[in-house]
Amino acid sequence: MAYQDYCFEHSLLDNQKVIRIIDQAIEKKVGFSLARFGIGEITYLSWPANPLLLEQFKRYASYAGVTSSPEIIKNELVTALRTVDMAGLITPQRLDFWAKTTRLVLEQMAFLPSNICCAWIMHDLVNEGKLWRWLNKKKVFLVGRRSHEAYSIFKKQGVHVTGFIQLNHFDEIDIVHDYVLKDSKWEIVLISAGIPATILAPRIAKSSGRVAIDFGHALDLIIDGKSFDHSMLVKKWNDQDSLSKENEI
Template sequence: MNSIYLEMQDVLDQLETALREKRALSLVRVGDGENIVMSQEAVWPIEQVLQERWAIKANLGQKGLRLPNLKMRDEVAASLQRATIVGVLPRGDSTIKAPDHLKRPLTDMVFAHYGITPALTCHACVNRELVQVPRFWQILAGKRVLLVTRELEQLQAALMKEPYHLDIVNARSFDNYDQMDETLEWIQSQRDEFDIALFSCGVNAVILAERTAALTGTVAIDFGKANNMILKGRAN
């Protein structure tokens, strides 16, 4: 991957500049779920995909999508190709609890298959780090925030009070991939109402964040497990 790797402060610089200059920026991430979705009939046969524990959980309704889903596969790959900053797991990384074969080795395989070559990368768990850095919240202070997540009421309530005090101007519940098109239409209808959008909705957040930035010219972040950090003090 011939990309520029951004440390935490570099990511914050990018976010701050994009907000100040009112230009589009999408920050998305690749973990085991994204890898599995993209591997369908691309680098793995669907039978192999469906045997993975993550895929079994997805088909029990726990991941906001069901497999096989080749349309979603292609949308995730396309969004990763277009996104401003892509979080990837370093080789040998142990931050996320997933089998090694579902982490960076599989990312390298699917990126090679789809020709995904991000200009800017950072750590895939950047969202967990962001919420623990005071500067992130300072950057968001006074900005109009759009929130899309499954745990809507809890997360919205938490973010509006101490210590975050975010100005959440609009929020929408998102449970599964079937809501993608109507959610993106709704976001476009709100395009002049917000400065930054936060998405905590699993693999769906990759598509939502990249598309939102592209369609509305705003900053959009795949917030991932950051919601758990805020609500429970831990990622899982």
């Protein structure tokens, strides 16, 4: 296949179609996963061919849950991309450079996901005011660093939240996976945990036979609203991380 054959945007499913597919999976009680391959994921999937991207991503790495070697992270992401039911990819309309880099990654892998949507689908649902109507009457489990903060908001919006758990680092993926599977009540798990979320979503869907969504910064948008500031969240996390490491010395 030539480079132009990996222009995935021609196969992009619109948001409404994706939501219908997710709802059908819940109705039929079959496993389904949606994982987002954003800037962090594409950075690691580009390694070692493009080491500069990894260098530029360093300040975001801890916040994005990266606590392992680039080789391990890349291998896990390759597995996630090959096994996920729906891949959220960066579109040229949003970030042209990263869309081109995504095409290069797919070409190097000689692989094109069978189902593709925009990486910001969940963000769009929040911004368009459609999220709560969609989650109405669904049983939801929340995973991520800010899941406890989000719990009360989801409850106030009438969403049935069966449980929540934090996920901060790559090393916690297996623990969180097993914890989530102990809850038999949820129908859909929303995971906001950086790169670990991308890796975990297809795993949970396969193990549970239910729906797992890499929810991303959509959770931050719900909590912070118009005050959402990604750079500030990264700085706050890095400051806390540095202080924690100093106290360990």
